[in-house]
Amino acid sequence: MEVTIRNIGNSKGVVLPKPLLIQAGLEGLATASIEVENGAIVLRKPAKAVRAGWSEAAAAVAAHGDDSLLMGEFGNAQDAELDW
Structure with missing residues (x-):
């Protein structure tokens, strides 16, 4: 298939068949x-x-309630000493 290369301003262009x-x-x-x-x-x-x-x-996972933590909430023993 051949297409015509057309002038478009300072550029060139082609029309692509559907x-x-x-x-x-x-x-x-x-x-x-x-x-x-x-x-x-x-x-x-x-x-x-x-x-x-x-x-x-x-968002879809959360909407179905499937976004709970796998390991649950847990803290580290040293967390109390940290400044947040």
């Missing part, structure tokens, strides 16, 4: 990761942010 985006799993995404590999321009789904979704997952 079937190609679907095949690559990029349909509906607003961003993509782009890099050059062995002389080819490669688009990929963006990597998920580190710990993405952890907050929501923790």
Whole structure:
């Protein structure tokens, strides 16, 4: 498949056909990761942010009451001497 490289201001751009985006799993995404590999321009789904979704997952666990401590509360004998 060939596409036209168009002038966009001082840059260049291409229009990616929808079937190609679907095949690559990029349909509906607003961003993509782009890099050059062995002389080819490669688009990929963006990597998920580190710990993405952890907050929501923790809230769901807490909502089900499954967030109790495994070992229960315990203190150290020397804690009374510490200034908090």
